[in-house]
Amino acid sequence: MRYLLFSATADGTLFTGQVHHSPYRLAPVACDLWSTEPARLDGLPLPDTPPASILGADTVDVRVYPLRKHRP
Numbered sequence: 001m002r003y004l005l006f007s008a009t010a011d012g013t014l015f016t017g018q019v020h021h022s023p024y025r026l027a028p029v030a031c032d033l034w035s036t037e038p039a040r041l042d043g044l045p046l047p048d049t050p051p052a053s054i055l056g057a058d059t060v061d062v063r064v065y066p067l068r069k070h071r072p
């Protein structure tokens with residue numbers, strides 16, 4: 001399966017490249033600590049309870065192909 005990776009430089013130049021890895025396999029997870037910081041940074045309402053559900057996956061090896069300057 002191939003996906004696209006996007007990366008930007010400090011001046012806003014956008015690059016893209018193909019990424020390949022095998023499908024993720026779900027794995028058991030536990031959530032003892034959590035943060036509302038990502039929601040706060042995005043301006044979303046802050047939850048006051050732990051996550052209702054979480055997903056986890058085993059690690060996969062990833063191939064990242066050379067990045068190229070993105071052309072809109």
